Amino acid sequence: MAxxxxxxxxxxxxxxxxxxxFSLGLVRGTDGNLSEFDGHRLVITRTGSFLASLGPEDxxxxxxxxxxxxxxxxxxxxxxxxxxxxxxxxxxxxxxxxTVPEGGGEPGRHGxxxxxxxxxxxxxxxVRASKVPDERSRGRRARR
Numbered sequence: 001m002a003x004x005x006x007x008x009x010x011x012x013x014x015x016x017x018x019x020x021x022f023s024l025g026l027v028r029g030t031d032g033n034l035s036e037f038d039g040h041r042l043v044i045t046r047t048g049s050f051l052a053s054l055g056p057e058d059x060x061x062x063x064x065x066x067x068x069x070x071x072x073x074x075x076x077x078x079x080x081x082x083x084x085x086x087x088x089x090x091x092x093x094x095x096x097x098x099t100v101p102e103g104g105g106e107p108g109r110h111g112x113x114x115x116x117x118x119x120x121x122x123x124x125x126x127v128r129a130s131k132v133p134d135e136r137s138r139g140r141r142a143r144r
Contacts, residue, residue, distance in 0.1 A: 094126050
């Protein structure tokens with residue numbers, strides 16, 4: 001898995017993933033969350049983080065079974081369950097149009113969750129599932 005070799009690289013990976021989801025309209029405001037798990041350490045976005053502008057203070061780190069308190073995303077248990085079932089990797093959670101029931105829905109019952117080997121792979125899976133042109137094809141098409 002291509003996890004960042006240091007915290008600066010990790011922050012940039014999370015930031016790039018968040019900006020992609022935001023720029024394609026797949027998250028707004030504090031919607032959605034991101035995480036990585038290398039088999040030992042879980043890194044997840046802080047509850048209330050704006051994926052469009054993530055910084056080091058927006059990431060919470062600990063073991064998969066550690067008490068991460070209320071700082072970690074409210075979807076923490078969904079991420080943990082996915083890693084236990086699918087193994088290490090990364091998870092992106094977004095809210096494409098029509099995927100959130102009125103009233104918001106409970107963790108795991110709204111939006112789209114994708115597991116991949118890397119954050120980029122998880123985000124790409126959400127983009128494909130949402131039928132949103134990715135950054136490469138957007139450059140070849142007229143901008144909206």
